[in-house]
Amino acid sequence: MLNQAEELYSSLLRDETTPADASCSEILIKLETATEKKNPALAKTSKPSQ
Structure with missing residues (x-):
């Protein structure tokens, strides 16, 4: 679960995912x-x- 959260966080930092x-x-x-x-x-x- 923590690895998935880290991937999501990284995606946010790279602007690949929106906060919404x-x-x-x-x-x-x-x-x-x-x-x-x-x-x-x-x-x-x-x-x-x-």
């Missing part, structure tokens, strides 16, 4: 889910405010 596309990526969704399971309070602070 990256935010919908499967790997970020998986990481968010894992974070919520481990620490619900941390997951709430990582979401952008609306």
